[in-house]
Amino acid sequence: MTEDVQEPNGQDDARHAEKMAKKKAARDKIMSTKTGEKGLIIVHTGKGKGKSTAGFGMIFRHIAHEMPCAVVQFIKGAMETGERDLIEKHFSDICEFHTMGEGFTWETQDRARDIATAQSAWAKAKELIASGEKSMVLLDEINIAIRYDYIAIADVIAFLQTEKPPMCHVVLTGRNAHDDLIEIADLVTEMELIKHPFRSGIKGQKGVEF
């Protein structure tokens, strides 16, 4: 170990370069086997933050590359207003935005309406995916609608497996992703809550939470 890593000496630099060259060679070898492309089924779940936010991050990547995409918001229509406003104002030609949900289900207290809303959002989602015109469709908070049985998991699985165009990416977010969905997904990330400022009495803030 050097006494001060800020002032590396020549010997350490050489050792570092050799180690990193090996790492690069190993990585390049691995990457050379990763040549496939396909439309992925991507799931963001868990109790932590960032499930929807990272979903929208991929939508912004699509927008940056001018790849056609769409968002269907299943539940929390009142949230993510920032992203919606930004997309509708600047990028409505690249990204379609459909907000079907009317707030969390405990806000409406009307199960019949919630079911109708979820079913209508799912119909729109299927239409967008099956159209073959979208490179990515974000189904924001669909896991909550599935969890409440507002949409049948079997329908979702069957549709994704048989009618999703091969190159279309579908991103499904929300807590408590169904096991059957995780089973057929290509990329699953669980956002785990380690620490949350609500515990210290801090409210949701503009630019962070919405």
Added chain:
Amino acid sequence: MTEDVQEPNGQDDARHAEKMAKKKAARDKIMSTKTGEKGLIIVHTGKGKGKSTAGFGMIFRHIAHEMPCAVVQFIKGAMETGERDLIEKHFSDICEFHTMGEGFTWETQDRARDIATAQSAWAKAKELIASGEKSMVLLDEINIAIRYDYIAIADVIAFLQTEKPPMCHVVLTGRNAHDDLIEIADLVTEMELIKHPFRSGIKGQKGVEF
């Protein structure tokens, strides 16, 4: 249980409404105690996807609300080109973008240069945060620079605790976040890898990974 949740009957609807009304009352009560606002220290760590993507998602929320913000990329300068291009093209008046890293450290194999780059990125980060002009500063992949000792964790902690303006949010991303950073952070999310398509030979794809 109803035989078909798609066709709820009146009794179930009433029970659902009552349950949800209780849930809403409980939630409203909790939320009414969350009145504080402060600039948060936010950490995204873990081996899963979405750490940087969710960080950029919050930057886009800031942009949507026209709140001044900035990004400093510490390591993977070659990645996130989508976000950078989009921000520089459309929103450079709201969001400053500084890419200091030159790819992962095993790409450069030059430790002295990596240290200089990391130190320069950290100097820029401190300047942006201390200016008091930014509502959010995203320090993308700084955890990797800390992990390699290119930036001293003690400096980062001391700066955030004594010189960060109270209302400025600072987001620090990257694997292996240092324990001392997690200790002082307000909001910490660990992105956990459940399933990754690299294992099936799928390469990083435009609009998903970059």
